[in-house]
Amino acid sequence: MWKSIASNFLTLFIVILVGLGGLVGWGQAQFTSEGPLEEAICLRVPLGGSMALVSRDLEAKGAVSNARIFRMGADYTDKSQDLKAGSFLVPAGSSMEEIIDVVTRGGQNTCGTEVVYRVGVTSKRAVVRELDPATNAYVETANFVPGEDAVPAEYAEAREDRDVRYRVTVAEGATSWQVVESLKAIDVLEGEVTELPAEGSLAPDSYEIAPGQERAALLSRMQAAQEAILAEAWENRDPSVPLETPEEALVLASIIEKETGVAEERRQVASVFTNRLRQGMKLQTDPTVIYGVTNGEGVLGRGLRQSELRRETPYNTYVIPGLPPGPIANPGRASIEAALNPDETPFIFFVADGTGGHAFAVTIQEHNANVAEWRKIEAERNANN
Structure with missing residues (x-):
């Protein structure tokens, strides 16, 4: 009898173990x-x-x-x-x-409400947006100019929510003055900016911030990022480029940044300026003249006058030889890399082609024909406005 009881108990125990094993396996699955x-x-x-x-x-x-x-x-x-x-x-x-x-895992939030402060070349804006989980796309709920427009209710609500993410996005080609003035208008940041960062020293990028962060600390992050980008690009430069120092590369990169917004053109535009430097030609680029007029403080808002194009200033590349004394904006990584690794082309001229890009030329005759075509496009657009 005891053998039978023991056998039954063992059987029951095995069944329980098998059942538990199955349950564990099911749970794991x-x-x-x-x-x-x-x-x-x-x-x-x-x-x-x-x-x-x-x-x-x-x-x-x-x-x-x-x-x-x-x-x-x-x-x-x-x-x-x-x-x-x-x-x-x-x-x-x-x-x-x-x-x-x-x-x-930790790290930044991956959905919910986000406030983005956009520092542009011609404007600054604050955008409140929500990530739609179904489409993984952001839906904008408010858009305003910090420090100028009335604060929308959506922004006020976001400021009360501890889970909201904040970021500052700096556009390529914005000047240091524009960046600092925009940061002053961001109410989640604190502290004074006692010294304007050197032109060209801030890396355009998107920076996550936290309420209470010091403006100076954020600017230091931007400067450290730009230093790293420039050092890497200089290390990987084409040794034949006619640039003596990383600082000169930053100057040329800023000109490239202001001359074209078409990513595919950057190295071609760089090749034009590189060829001109090699041949001892003046760079003859409007953005440097404009910087000499505005000092990077805002947008000119009009065309250049003939008197401004003829006046000798440190930034008038129609008059001075070589590069201007410093950058004219904060260039992005792509423009820095283009300045140090330009395309190999024979081009020494370029002009707008009406598509947002440029028409390039080797001879003055070709260039004059491209200019005439551009003037025709301009006249047609003005007639239709």
């Missing part, structure tokens, strides 16, 4: 396999939130099939205590394992 979420969602994890709270929210949103398995998986992978507050994009079909990685 639930944890690692594709989840039930049909459309991406924006998951908000509040400050002080817990994995239990997140698991219930995910189950209610249809992102996980079982909140308990989600919590057990977080415990098993030792990530329960790594939960980060913020707003996170959870893609459709994400497994529990993938979702746990999203909410514990």
